[in-house]
Amino acid sequence: MYSTAFLDLPPLRQASGSVQLPGSKSISNRVLLLAALSEGTTEVHDLLASDDTRVMLDALRALGCGVHEAGGGVACITGLGGRRPASPAKLFLGNAGTAMRPLTAALALLGGEYELSGIPRMHERPIGDLVDALRQLGCRIDCLGSEGYPPLRIDHEGGLPPLRLDAPIRVRGDVSSQFLTALLLALPLVAQEQDVVIEVVGALISRPYIHITLELLARFGIAVRHDDWQRFVIPAGSQYRSPGQIHVEADASSASYFIAAGAMAAGLDGQKPLKILGVGLDSIQGDIRFVEAAQAMGARVAGGPGWLEVGRGAWPLKAIDLDCNHIPDAAMTLAVMALYADGVTTLRNIASWRVKETDRIAAMACELRKLGATVEEGPDWLSVAPLPRAADWRAASIHTYDDHRVAMCFSLAAFNPAGLPVRIEDPRCVGKTFPDYFEALFAVAQTPPERIPVICIDGPTASGKGTVAAQVAQQLGYHFLDSGAMYRTAALAAMRAGIAIEAQHEPRLAELARHLPVRFEGGRIWLAGDDITDAIRTEEAGMNASRVSALPAVRQALVALQLGFRRLPGLVADGRDMGTVIFPAAPLKVFLTASAAVRAERRHKQLISKGISATISDLRADLEARDARDASRSASPLKAAEDALLLDNSLLTIDEAVAQVVAWWQARQPF
Numbered sequence: 102m103y104s105t106a107f108l109d110l111p112p113l114r115q116a117s118g119s120v121q122l123p124g125s126k127s128i129s130n131r132v133l134l135l136a137a138l139s140e141g142t143t144e145v146h147d148l149l150a151s152d153d154t155r156v157m158l159d160a161l162r163a164l165g166c167g168v169h170e171a172g173g174g175v176a177c178i179t180g181l182g183g184r185r186p187a188s189p190a191k192l193f194l195g196n197a198g199t200a201m202r203p204l205t206a207a208l209a210l211l212g213g214e215y216e217l218s219g220i221p222r223m224h225e226r227p228i229g230d231l232v233d234a235l236r237q238l239g240c241r242i243d244c245l246g247s248e249g250y251p252p253l254r255i256d257h258e259g260g261l262p263p264l265r266l267d268a269p270i271r272v273r274g275d276v277s278s279q280f281l282t283a284l285l286l287a288l289p290l291v292a293q294e295q296d297v298v299i300e301v302v303g304a305l306i307s308r309p310y311i312h313i314t315l316e317l318l319a320r321f322g323i324a325v326r327h328d329d330w331q332r333f334v335i336p337a338g339s340q341y342r343s344p345g346q347i348h349v350e351a352d353a354s355s356a357s358y359f360i361a362a363g364a365m366a367a368g369l370d371g372q373k374p375l376k377i378l379g380v381g382l383d384s385i386q387g388d389i390r391f392v393e394a395a396q397a398m399g400a401r402v403a404g405g406p407g408w409l410e411v412g413r414g415a416w417p418l419k420a421i422d423l424d425c426n427h428i429p430d431a432a433m434t435l436a437v438m439a440l441y442a443d444g445v446t447t448l449r450n451i452a453s454w455r456v457k458e459t460d461r462i463a464a465m466a467c468e469l470r471k472l473g474a475t476v477e478e479g480p481d482w483l484s485v486a487p488l489p490r491a492a493d494w495r496a497a498s499i500h501t502y503d504d505h506r507v508a509m510c511f512s513l514a515a516f517n518p519a520g521l522p523v524r525i526e527d528p529r530c531v532g533k534t535f536p537d538y539f540e541a542l543f544a545v546a547q548t549p550p551e552r553i554p555v556i557c558i559d560g561p562t563a564s565g566k567g568t569v570a571a572q573v574a575q576q577l578g579y580h581f582l583d584s585g586a587m588y589r590t591a592a593l594a595a596m597r598a599g600i601a602i603e604a605q606h607e608p609r610l611a612e613l614a615r616h617l618p619v620r621f622e623g624g625r626i627w628l629a630g631d632d633i634t635d636a637i638r639t640e641e642a643g644m645n646a647s648r649v650s651a652l653p654a655v656r657q658a659l660v661a662l663q664l665g666f667r668r669l670p671g672l673v674a675d676g677r678d679m680g681t682v683i684f685p686a687a688p689l690k691v692f693l694t695a696s697a698a699v700r701a702e703r704r705h706k707q708l709i710s711k712g713i714s715a716t717i718s719d720l721r722a723d724l725e726a727r728d729a730r731d732a733s734r735s736a737s738p739l740k741a742a743e744d745a746l747l748l749d750n751s752l753l754t755i756d757e758a759v760a761q762v763v764a765w766w767q768a769r770q771p772f
């Protein structure tokens with residue numbers, strides 16, 4: 102997951118390969134609650150690991166359920182099975198509507214004393230209709246802030262009051278279907294002596310989510326009948342029965358971004374369509390019908406149980422005018438696809454967007470306009486006109502409103518024909534449903550290498566290149582290439598193979614370097630099966646690296662390995678010739694220096710902190726010798742590129758040096 106302040110997506114051109122989607126949030130949290138109410142233990146497979154499931158798991162733990170996270174997407178939940186939950190308890194539910202609503206209903210029916218709260222946005226999301234329905238029944242619930250909104254207090258300390266179950270429970274269905282879902286999940290708790298009837302007041306929106314609820318209730322032994330989605334009957338004698346094991350389907354709404362990417366950019370030039378795994382045409386989720394909307398816009402889609410394949414059909418896409426009540430979440434993706442259509446696209450019946458993670462109609466309109474689109478909005482509709490010419494697109498910094506879906510659907514703007522990058526602010530917000538969304542996108546998206554930005558930081562030894570480059574990479578969410586480590590590894594491999602580092606062995610040394618079995622993984626460096634991270638950091642290894650790096654054939658042998666680091670979304674490369682030889686067209690080159698005295702002192706501190714003894718004067722002599730060799734060799738000598746910016750950081754702290762490089766970078770961005 103990217104936890105950077107922003108993530109810049111380079112312009113993307115194509116999509117290919119396959120993507121495995123994470124489990125559905127809606128299914129994950131419903132299954133967790135049902136498992137928590139059942140007797141016995143339920144092994145939940147493919148559970149989504151996200152912010153919203155995290156708060157649910159924590160809440161279930163606090164309520165006294167057995168929660169064992171076995172790793173690999175498996176959680177074992179031992180349910181209450183008729184026991185009363187731990188009380189009193191305070192539950193923090195973040196911004197997870199799928200936890201707040203059903204837990205409110207379940208706890209109100211179980212008795213006890215509870216406080217349920219969330220982040221500030223959660224306290225702006227209405228829950229009054231559910232609270233009213235539960236109060237009708239006789240439950241005591243107080244809104245601790247504004248009436249009709251969390252935080253809530255459930256107060257049945259003196260025992261559950263008698264519930265009025267003989268009359269139908271009436272709940273509004275036109276604000277959020279989650280209220281009805283909450284009641285359906287919880288009322289089997291009290292459907293013992295008699296049937297419990299729920300009547301929906303007003304039209305039921307987001308019916309597909311109720312379908313998911315009913316399917317999952319059935320898996321847990323509760324057979325709910327309904328008359329045309331307006332009247333639901335939970336039969337007397339209902340009892341939650343754990344199915345033992347249950348698999349969570351992948352999220353059909355998450356599939357929408359890849360279906361869109363496929364429709365826009367896959368299957369071109371004879372390539373295969375984009376394969377999407379984890380959800381297929383047999384899905385129980387309503388958002389799978391996004392496939393039909395994408396097809397109406399021109400996508401070519403094939404699919405089966407648990408998989409889809411999508412490629413571009415019509416291009417430009419075809420504009421549509423669609424009632425989106427059946428796909429409220431996935432429909433946001435259509436709003437961005439509309440930028441690539443042949444006319445105005447109108448999305449209707451989307452009033453529920455206004456009470457989601459943010460006011461999504463307003464948010465989408467505002468951010469689409471930043472890209473240059475003409476957008477109109479109404480209380481429950483949005484219309485988007487495509488950009489007439491590539492030159493009309495603008496590079497935009499997309500505000501994401503702590504809304505995962507805004508972040509994910511705007512990533513599709515990176516396929517723009519103008520070749521402009523797109524900045525996604527606060528990319529971490531995708532953690533709500535798809536923590537590794539951007540990693541998944543980068544794994545299937547392609548763009549010519551020259552469009553992937555590279556920041557080069559070259560300079561003499563101990564100037565702080567590695568430290569500064571790694572931190573800049575971290576701040577921008579870019580990959581990091583420590584090219585010196587490659588020369589150090591090549592030298593170590595030569596020593597281990599018994600090849601002296603001398604010019605006469607140049608061909609053998611180059612052959613060794615060309616097939617170096619080196620892996621860079623999670624900050625560690627491996628040579629074949631050996632962790633050599635520390636072994637290559639000695640002063641001797643540095644001197645050997647300097648010697649091996651003077652051999653032109655060795656340098657040539659390591660070029661492909663270095664170029665391979667230029668991957669989405671970008672790269673920060675540190676070394677001696679990053680800007681002069683390896684990435685000569687890099688958009689930012691920095692030549693980082695510090696005085697020899699300062700560098701010797703820094704290296705001294707660095708070695709002492711690792712328990713290696715050295716004297717400053719020896720170190721200074723060594724580093725001056727190394728600089729002299731690196732700068733005087735004929736092949737790619739250490740020198741500043743002509744277009745490099747010089748940064749002498751003798752008097753700067755690490756943070757100041759990093760801030761300067763990031764500031765130079767920002768100044769070159771179009772946002």
Ligand SMILES: Nc1ncnc2c1ncn2[C@@H]1O[C@H](COP(=O)(O)OP(=O)(O)O)[C@@H](O)[C@H]1O
Nearest residue numbers: 562563564565566567568703707750753754755
């Ligand atoms: N601006 C700075 N101020 C103080 N110490 C620094 C600064 N930059 C780097 N250092 C320290 O100097 C040492 C050498 O830095 P390093 O990144 O290994 O240099 P290089 O990669 O250029 O050889 C490290 O211990 C690092 O923490």
Ligand SMILES: Nc1ccn([C@H]2C[C@H](O)[C@@H](COP(=O)(O)OP(=O)(O)O)O2)c(=O)n1
Nearest residue numbers: 562563584585586588646647650676677678
């Ligand atoms: N791009 C590069 C990187 C390193 N080298 C050579 C020259 C250096 O003395 C050695 C070791 O580089 P490294 O960056 O790890 O060394 P320092 O950490 O700066 O001491 O490799 C190079 O020739 N070209």
